Amino acid sequence: MLTQNLGYPRIGGQRELKKVCENYWAGKTGLKNVLTVGKNIRHENWQTQKNAGIDLIPSNDFSYYDHVLDHSLMFGNIPKRYNEVILKQGNEELDLYFAMARGYQKDVLDVVAMEMTKWFDTNYHYIVPEFYKDQQFRLFSTKATNEFYEAKQLGIITKPVLIGPVSYLLLGKEKEAGFDKIDLIKNLLPVYMEILNKLKDLGAEWIQFDEPFLSLDLTEKEQQVYRDTYRQLRKAFPKLKFLLTTYFERLGDNAALATSLPVDALHIDLVRAPQQLSGVLDLLPEKTILSLGVVDGRNIWKNDFVHSLAIIAQATEKLGDDRVWITPSCSLIHSPIDLNNEKNEAVLTPEIKQWLAFAKQKVSEVVLLKNLASANAGVGHHYKLAENKHAHAARKSSVLIHNQAVKKRVAAITGQDAERNSAFTARKLKQLQLLQLPLYTTTTIGSFPQTAEVRSWRAQLKKGNITQADYDKHIAEETEKAVKWQEEIDLDVLVHGEFERNDMVEYFGEQLAGFAFTQNGWVQSYGSRCVKPPIIYGDVSRPVAMTVKWSAYAQSLTRKWMKGMLTGPVTILQWSFVRNDQPRSETCMQIALAIRDEVVDLETAGIKIIQIDEPAIREGLPLRKADWATYLHWAVKAFRISASGVADDTQIHTHMCYSEFNDIIQSIADMDADVITIETSRSQMELLDVFAGFKYPNDIGPGVYDIHSPRVPNRNEMTHLLKKARAVIPEAQLWVNPDCGLKTRGWDEAKKALIEMVAAAKEMRATIAEPATI
Numbered sequence: 001m002l003t004q005n006l007g008y009p010r011i012g013g014q015r016e017l018k019k020v021c022e023n024y025w026a027g028k029t030g031l032k033n034v035l036t037v038g039k040n041i042r043h044e045n046w047q048t049q050k051n052a053g054i055d056l057i058p059s060n061d062f063s064y065y066d067h068v069l070d071h072s073l074m075f076g077n078i079p080k081r082y083n084e085v086i087l088k089q090g091n092e093e094l095d096l097y098f099a100m101a102r103g104y105q106k107d108v109l110d111v112v113a114m115e116m117t118k119w120f121d122t123n124y125h126y127i128v129p130e131f132y133k134d135q136q137f138r139l140f141s142t143k144a145t146n147e148f149y150e151a152k153q154l155g156i157i158t159k160p161v162l163i164g165p166v167s168y169l170l171l172g173k174e175k176e177a178g179f180d181k182i183d184l185i186k187n188l189l190p191v192y193m194e195i196l197n198k199l200k201d202l203g204a205e206w207i208q209f210d211e212p213f214l215s216l217d218l219t220e221k222e223q224q225v226y227r228d229t230y231r232q233l234r235k236a237f238p239k240l241k242f243l244l245t246t247y248f249e250r251l252g253d254n255a256a257l258a259t260s261l262p263v264d265a266l267h268i269d270l271v272r273a274p275q276q277l278s279g280v281l282d283l284l285p286e287k288t289i290l291s292l293g294v295v296d297g298r299n300i301w302k303n304d305f306v307h308s309l310a311i312i313a314q315a316t317e318k319l320g321d322d323r324v325w326i327t328p329s330c331s332l333i334h335s336p337i338d339l340n341n342e343k344n345e346a347v348l349t350p351e352i353k354q355w356l357a358f359a360k361q362k363v364s365e366v367v368l369l370k371n372l373a374s375a376n377a378g379v380g381h382h383y384k385l386a387e388n389k390h391a392h393a394a395r396k397s398s399v400l401i402h403n404q405a406v407k408k409r410v411a412a413i414t415g416q417d418a419e420r421n422s423a424f425t426a427r428k429l430k431q432l433q434l435l436q437l438p439l440y441t442t443t444t445i446g447s448f449p450q451t452a453e454v455r456s457w458r459a460q461l462k463k464g465n466i467t468q469a470d471y472d473k474h475i476a477e478e479t480e481k482a483v484k485w486q487e488e489i490d491l492d493v494l495v496h497g498e499f500e501r502n503d504m505v506e507y508f509g510e511q512l513a514g515f516a517f518t519q520n521g522w523v524q525s526y527g528s529r530c531v532k533p534p535i536i537y538g539d540v541s542r543p544v545a546m547t548v549k550w551s552a553y554a555q556s557l558t559r560k561w562m563k564g565m566l567t568g569p570v571t572i573l574q575w576s577f578v579r580n581d582q583p584r585s586e587t588c589m590q591i592a593l594a595i596r597d598e599v600v601d602l603e604t605a606g607i608k609i610i611q612i613d614e615p616a617i618r619e620g621l622p623l624r625k626a627d628w629a630t631y632l633h634w635a636v637k638a639f640r641i642s643a644s645g646v647a648d649d650t651q652i653h654t655h656m657c658y659s660e661f662n663d664i665i666q667s668i669a670d671m672d673a674d675v676i677t678i679e680t681s682r683s684q685m686e687l688l689d690v691f692a693g694f695k696y697p698n699d700i701g702p703g704v705y706d707i708h709s710p711r712v713p714n715r716n717e718m719t720h721l722l723k724k725a726r727a728v729i730p731e732a733q734l735w736v737n738p739d740c741g742l743k744t745r746g747w748d749e750a751k752k753a754l755i756e757m758v759a760a761a762k763e764m765r766a767t768i769a770e771p772a773t774i
């Protein structure tokens with residue numbers, strides 16, 4: 001029985017990679033430092049896993065920005081527009097790489113970033129590979145072989161991780177018509193062969209192919225490509241050992257396919273889909289190893305050893321010890337790094353801490369499970385088992401978890417609670433009358449730059465260096481400046497700027513009962529950006545109002561409308577670590593009621609436009625279509641419960657980003673927000689076709705510029721996009737706004753961009769009167 005790991009977090013225990021990359025991008029440090037920090041993180045990760053006793057340690061799981069982008073660079077899949085960046089003197093491979101990820105605006109060069117989207121149902125974002133007809137690939141970056149060699153020098157023979165060729169193609173996007181990206185496999189496979197050859201020559205024994213698409217619905221053709229691809233790889237490398245990994249869902253009707261592929265080991269996720277074990281055991285060919293993903297890579301709860309040992313026993317009984325591996329369910333990049341970094345008992349109490357395991361602890365759990373599963377486990381191991389049983393029993397019976405009042409309130413929810421008083425058309429009339437806003441109403445999505453200064457006030461407050469009153473004063477001043485500035489540039493609907501928030505989920509979690517926090521539980525979201533997901537351990541309620549003070553203050557500073565700003569129940573759920581002792585839908589309803597109370601309190605305080613952000617509603621969609629309806633039903637209901645406590649003339653907005661809405665547009669409409677603002681600029685308004693085709697009934701603000709790049713757009717780009725929007729959506733329904741909040745931007749670029757945006761909206765208004773447009 002072997003232990004293995006599929007991938008380790010790569011941001012560094014103190015987010016070293018984030019810090020050095022951001023400094024490099026700001027011109028404050030050199031490339032050499034970036035490379036040194038990267039190398040140190042890799043070495044530490046390998047050493048940690050080796051010390052824990054992991055048999056098969058991954059390499060090429062490290063990344064400076066994103067592992068999908070690493071593969072694009074590896075295959076020379078570099079869109080033509082970056083050629084100039086390559087050619088420009090003084091640019092290294094990593095500069096080209098960062099240009100693809102972030103865009104490049106320097107001297108006369110001005111290149112937009114590649115698209116980014118969600119990695120399956122996680123809060124991790126990857127850079128979408130671009131595919132063109134007849135595209136050729138070539139080995140460009142040698143990262144995979146370099147890292148294998150690097151580890152070998154340290155005496156560790158690692159298992160290089162590659163995204164499988166079929167999944168790599170399925171992750172990408174066709175950028176022109178007239179071909180099927182999956183047909184590019186014949187051009188791509190030779191590059192994989194070249195890489196495998198090099199790895200083999202360097203002494204690699206095992207190769208990990210990540211093929212998460214085997215857990216999704218596949219067409220006949222895609223299934224056939226899987227068969228052909230792995231047959232060819234096998235034929236070319238009869239001796240190299242292949243591990244095929246699947247995760248995040250059951251294999252389902254792909255089980256026969258996955259088990260028939262000629263590989264040496266197959267990994268399945270038994271945390272998400274424990275019920276698939278029996279079926280896979282029945283189908284597994286005689287010599288294939290089964291890697292059991294029993295330790296949850298997506299959540300922070302301590303493993304239940306009794307439960308896992310039963311799974312392991314079921315597998316070994318059928319396969320024998322030699323054909324069973326113990327593994328986390330998926331890569332650990334979705335988990336914080338080390339629970340031992342949580343030292344402050346006032347932040348994370350010992351009672352809750354004993355229920356948890358982060359990446360470093362999970363790796364040890366894997367090894368412990370192997371030891372416990374072996375016939376001659378020693379006394380020390382049995383002591384650990386007893387300790388584990390104790391922690392689970394303690395969690396079950398803890399008084400922290402249950403709140404009868406909350407349970408009763410959820411049980412008493414009626415259909416009426418999820419309905420506004422009137423239908424949208426009636427509400428819209430009342431809102432037009434009250435709000436008196438111009439056509440092409442301009443607004444922003446909520447946050448303004450979270451500068452180092454703003455963050456440092458929060459850090460100072462935490463350290464006790466400044467008082468709460470000092471802190472509040474700083475935030476009030478910052479808010480006032482933002483409000484005044486928005487008035488100056490003539491935006492129509494203003495926001496307070498969210499300066500008081502560390503993060504749009506953590507901030508709410510901190511004020512809700514049933515949530516716990518970490519000091520250092522960072523998880524990568526995209527590139528250098530990280531989040532510290534709160535931990536929902538018990539029944540959720542809202543002891544006091546959470547946002548009324550800042551919203552009411554901001555409204556008091558202006559005669560324009562101030563938009564209230566909340567995070568919706570599905571997003572709070574999706575971006576937290578959620579309790580696993582009750583259905584997610586139940587927890588979501590509890591959060592929905594808490595947000596509903598907040599919405600009502602905001603209205604009472606005179607806030608007549610309230611945005612309830614639900615950027616994660618699409619991401620929470622189950623990976624298998626068969627499971628969609630159930631999820632969408634409760635997710636939409638939760639949003640509606642949160643939004644429906646207000647009068648008709650209170651305008652409810654929602655906001656979503658990085659989502660493909662094609663398949664769920666009906667549910668988006670069912671949410672019945674008066675206005676939805678969506679990210680559309682990186683895809684050049686492509687997304688809007690869905691809304692247009694569906695005749696989406698309510699108002700829409702399609703994002704007119706990308707906020708994830710420091711690049712400043714000009715007004716013509718924005719009027720161009722707005723004209724595209726106007727061609728498919730009636731003018732009376734259109735709002736003008738950026739793709740998302742501006743918290744990651746600097747003030748300089750944010751200001752320039754918004755001035756251009758307001759100018760673009762005014763140009764559009766000027767064209768309304770022209771008869772030609774009627």
Ligand SMILES: Nc1nc2c(c(=O)[nH]1)N[C@@H](CNc1ccc(C(=O)N[C@@H](CCC(=O)N[C@@H](CCC(=O)N[C@@H](CCC(=O)O)C(=O)O)C(=O)O)C(=O)O)cc1)CN2
Pocket residue numbers: 123450452455456458459501502503504505506525526528529530531532575615743744
């Ligand atoms: N949860 C979540 N998921 C999301 C999003 C989101 O906003 N939140 N947006 C979408 C895109 N993802 C994003 C994820 C993170 C960030 C982001 O800006 N993260 C910040 C951290 C935000 C934060 O928690 N800030 C804290 C702590 C900041 C910090 O690093 N403090 C320093 C000290 C202070 C200093 O001097 O900077 C430290 O601890 O070392 C605060 O402001 O209080 C970052 O990585 O830089 C943006 C977008 C999708 N998913």
Ligand SMILES: [Zn+2]
Pocket residue numbers: 445615655656657739740741
């Ligand atoms: Zn957003």
